[in-house]
Amino acid sequence: MEDLKTLKGEVDSIIFKSEDTGFCVLMLNCDNDLITVVGEMGDVEEGEDLVVTGEFTSHQKFGEQFKVHIFERSLPTTSAAIQRYLASGAISGIGPVLAKKLVNKFGDDTLDIIENTPDRLTEIDGITVKKAEKISQEFKTTFAARSLMSYLNKFEIETSYGIKAWKRWGNTAEQIIKSNPYVLCIQGVDLSFSRADAVAAKSDIPADSECRIKAGITYILRQNADQGHTCLPLDSLVKTAVSYLDVDEKLIKKVIEDETEEENLYYYDKHGRRFVMLADFYKAEDYIARRLAIMRQISYDNKIDFSEVIDLEEENNGIQYEKIQREAINLALSKGFLVLTGGPGTGKTTTLNAIISLYQQQGLNVMICAPTGRAAKRLSDLTGFDAKTIHRLLEVKHTSGDTLAFIHDENNLLDCDALIIDEMSMVDSCLFEAVLRAISVTCKLVLVGDSDQLPSVGAGNVLKDIIDSGVMSVVTLKEIFRQAQESEIVMNAHKIVNGEHIDLASKDKDFFFMQRLEYGELQDLVVELCKTRLPKAYDYSPIDDIQVLSPTRKGPAGTVELNKRLQQELNPPAAGKSEVKTPVYTFRKGDKVMQTKNDYEILWKKYITEDKTESGAGIFNGDIGIIIAVNKILKTVTIDFEGRIAVYDKQMLDNLELAYAITVHKSQGSEFDVVILTVFGGFDKLYYRNLLYTAVTRAKRMLIIVGSKKRVDFMIDNNKRTLRYTALKNMLMELVEGDDSGQQTLDI
Numbered sequence: 218m219e220d221l222k223t224l225k226g227e228v229d230s231i232i233f234k235s236e237d238t239g240f241c242v243l244m245l246n247c248d249n250d251l252i253t254v255v256g257e258m259g260d261v262e263e264g265e266d267l268v269v270t271g272e273f274t275s276h277q278k279f280g281e282q283f284k285v286h287i288f289e290r291s292l293p294t295t296s297a298a299i300q301r302y303l304a305s306g307a308i309s310g311i312g313p314v315l316a317k318k319l320v321n322k323f324g325d326d327t328l329d330i331i332e333n334t335p336d337r338l339t340e341i342d343g344i345t346v347k348k349a350e351k352i353s354q355e356f357k358t359t360f361a362a363r364s365l366m367s368y369l370n371k372f373e374i375e376t377s378y379g380i381k382a383w384k385r386w387g388n389t390a391e392q393i394i395k396s397n398p399y400v401l402c403i404q405g406v407d408l409s410f411s412r413a414d415a416v417a418a419k420s421d422i423p424a425d426s427e428c429r430i431k432a433g434i435t436y437i438l439r440q441n442a443d444q445g446h447t448c449l450p451l452d453s454l455v456k457t458a459v460s461y462l463d464v465d466e467k468l469i470k471k472v473i474e475d476e477t478e479e480e481n482l483y484y485y486d487k488h489g490r491r492f493v494m495l496a497d498f499y500k501a502e503d504y505i506a507r508r509l510a511i512m513r514q515i516s517y518d519n520k521i522d523f524s525e526v527i528d529l530e531e532e533n534n535g536i537q538y539e540k541i542q543r544e545a546i547n548l549a550l551s552k553g554f555l556v557l558t559g560g561p562g563t564g565k566t567t568t569l570n571a572i573i574s575l576y577q578q579q580g581l582n583v584m585i586c587a588p589t590g591r592a593a594k595r596l597s598d599l600t601g602f603d604a605k606t607i608h609r610l611l612e613v614k615h616t617s618g619d620t621l622a623f624i625h626d627e628n629n630l631l632d633c634d635a636l637i638i639d640e641m642s643m644v645d646s647c648l649f650e651a652v653l654r655a656i657s658v659t660c661k662l663v664l665v666g667d668s669d670q671l672p673s674v675g676a677g678n679v680l681k682d683i684i685d686s687g688v689m690s691v692v693t694l695k696e697i698f699r700q701a702q703e704s705e706i707v708m709n710a711h712k713i714v715n716g717e718h719i720d721l722a723s724k725d726k727d728f729f730f731m732q733r734l735e736y737g738e739l740q741d742l743v744v745e746l747c748k749t750r751l752p753k754a755y756d757y758s759p760i761d762d763i764q765v766l767s768p769t770r771k772g773p774a775g776t777v778e779l780n781k782r783l784q785q786e787l788n789p790p791a792a793g794k795s796e797v798k799t800p801v802y803t804f805r806k807g808d809k810v811m812q813t814k815n816d817y818e819i820l821w822k823k824y825i826t827e828d829k830t831e832s833g834a835g836i837f838n839g840d841i842g843i844i845i846a847v848n849k850i851l852k853t854v855t856i857d858f859e860g861r862i863a864v865y866d867k868q869m870l871d872n873l874e875l876a877y878a879i880t881v882h883k884s885q886g887s888e889f890d891v892v893i894l895t896v897f898g899g900f901d902k903l904y905y906r907n908l909l910y911t912a913v914t915r916a917k918r919m920l921i922i923v924g925s926k927k928r929v930d931f932m933i934d935n936n937k938r939t940l941r942y943t944a945l946k947n948m949l950m951e952l953v954e955g956d957d958s959g960q961q962t963l964d965i
């Protein structure tokens with residue numbers, strides 16, 4: 218940033234412009250010198266005057282470019298520039314012909330007349346009073362957008378935030394932001410609190426102003442929601458807010474009180490302690506609790522015995538269900554609500570298949586879904602039914618402000634009589650609320666999952682809260698079936714979850730341990746296994762079959778470093794393989810990549826046959842794909858996400874990572890033929906039992922742990938279950954308190 222320069226000139230031509238991000242490539246005419254200028258400059262048009270501050274950078278292929286950090290724009294002043302500006306289509310309703318007529322008539326005053334005395338436009342043939350008004354209005358709207366971008370740009374806030382604010386508040390955006398810059402932190406615009414705080418400080422908004430405290434409290438609650446909490450104890454929230462905002466405790470308490478009166482925040486009291494909840498989480502957990510309580514009540518008397526149909530199902534399938542499996546099937550048929558839980562190999566899928574089959578025999582329309590694409594695919598493979606992701610089932614609806622809404626809700630229910638959700642441990646409170654809103658109260662619901670897996674990425678602990686409430690029908694399968702006992706992956710997973718140390722010396726089955734106590738050696742071994750040993754010995758594909766997992770992103774055994782090594786070995790640079798660089802990674806054609814954030818707007822296309830395509834929107838956190846093309850000029854990357862083809866621009870690449878190695882958290886809900894897990898070094902708090910259990914249960918055929926035996930034992934001993942503050946369990950218990958409807962929690 219030391220060599221910042223300022224250029225002034227007129228926009229000669231626009232080479233590329235992204236409507237979503239505001240990223241532009243344009244030619245700027247600076248005293249008849251044409252300079253390539255790149256950066257986020259929003260809806261800039263040909264003919265405009267620009268003042269850009271930035272630096273010259275050298276591009277391997279395109280030569281010298283000027284990279285913009287800050288830009289200011291002013292409207293063109295000369296007749297020629299005004300004509301070019303209007304002819305470019307900047308103001309809708311004016312094309313090249315009308316632009317010429319206007320400038321011929323009004324010369325340098327054209328824009329002034331359009332803005333301030335539009336009735337004079339009627340002096341031109343064909344412009345009615347109505348059209349003149351419309352043109353003037355259009356000009357003012359466009360001008361307001363430009364003014365907003367320039368205003369934000371003064372604080373070095375990127376145009377992409379301006380575009381989101383503009384979409385949200387339109388013409389009034391600038392005014393709203395000037396009086397309260399913290400509105401930029403709302404969901405959908407998503408500027409960080411500290412950046413909005415910097416704008417406020419420069420705009421002389423006092424540190425103890427109500428708008429700052431409100432935004433600060435929301436920020437603390439949202440940050441904690443990102444860690445999984447749907448609520449926070451009032452005392453901790455106040456303490457954190459006092460130190461973070463450096464504001465008097467009384468003021469903080471008063472703002473929280475006011476916010477609860479406005480219903481932006483809610484209090485929830487449990488075990489004599491007061492908690493504070495953001496409105497969306499309060500409403501989600503409250504709704505879930507009420508709906509489940511109703512479902513429980515509806516099936517209060519349904520104690521029908523389905524033994525005969527279960528006998529028949531056994532006969533048809535040549536299988537004898539265990540007593541506990543029969544109980545689960547009977548509950549699913551009679552009660553209409555069931556949580557089916559248990560570790561690997563305990564018979565969940567077998568039980569589920571019987572439930573689905575019997576539902577269908579009863580003429581019920583059954584739908585099955587899972588939270589991620591990979592989990593849905595696995596479920597389809599195991600059950601033979603077409604399982605969808607929850608997002609696809611509910612169908613994402615686009616709303617202003619980028620908030621998530623679904624086409625299926627209480628006004629447009631899903632046409633199903635029974636819904637099965639697998640990998641329920643990954644479903645957060647808001648998503649489960651959306652599911653319940655989209656099904657009728659009489660729709661049967663079976664939730665399948667393993668509550669010992671890591672909890673959902675989003676806030677809430679739904680599966681565990683429902684189980685721990687003790688008031689809903691839950692069947693826990695504990696016995697490991699004989700076939701599954703053959704697998705050391707399965708047996709060791711159960712030992713891990715029970716806190717038993719495992720035998721790492723065994724070498725003859727599917728579970729291997731390779732000790733490496735030096736980072737370089739550890740990386741070398743991971744590379745060697747992926748690149749040569751496993752492909753040679755077992756014909757596993759390094760990209761499709763093998764997945765490297767690590768508890769952490771950081772450090773030599775973390776995913777960032779491992780990805781760089783693996784990329785270098787598995788997909789090195791080569792002539793004809795174009796690439797694009799981001800601050801963390803270089804992305805190259807052929808790379809295995811992963812989306813790291815839910816993005817409901819990314820468009821994709823799927824080729825069904827050569828000339829038939831299906832299209833849709835949404836690439837989600839954890840989706841893994843392969844880069845099939847890189848456009849170096851536009852800095853776009855085309856990715857094949859298991860058949861869905863999506864094009865990413867520069868900004869979207871921020872949410873993309875190399876995926877030769879991924880964190881255990883990101884692997885939730887997926888299974889891979891071979892998992893190589895690194896367990897060495899790193900922060901103690903990332904090395905705990907449930908994380909190891911989740912990693913081990915991702916492997917279908919082979920698991921190889923590379924690292925330190927001491928660290929593996931430490932993980933098994935560290936039973937710090939991540940504490941989550943949530944309200945659902947208590948809400949449910951309160952609602953059914955004293956109601957003895959005979960729900961069963963079977964734990965055999």
Ligand SMILES: Nc1ncnc2c1ncn2[C@@H]1O[C@H](COP(=O)(O)OP(=O)(O)OP(=O)(O)O)[C@@H](O)[C@H]1O
Binds near residue numbers: 538
């Ligand atoms: N009643 C039964 N009698 C005999 N074998 C059974 C029975 N139930 C399940 N099995 C077998 O036990 C093994 C594990 O069952 P299943 O795949 O249903 O478990 P799961 O809990 O879904 O496991 P995972 O979570 O690992 O997929 C399978 O081989 C299955 O065929």
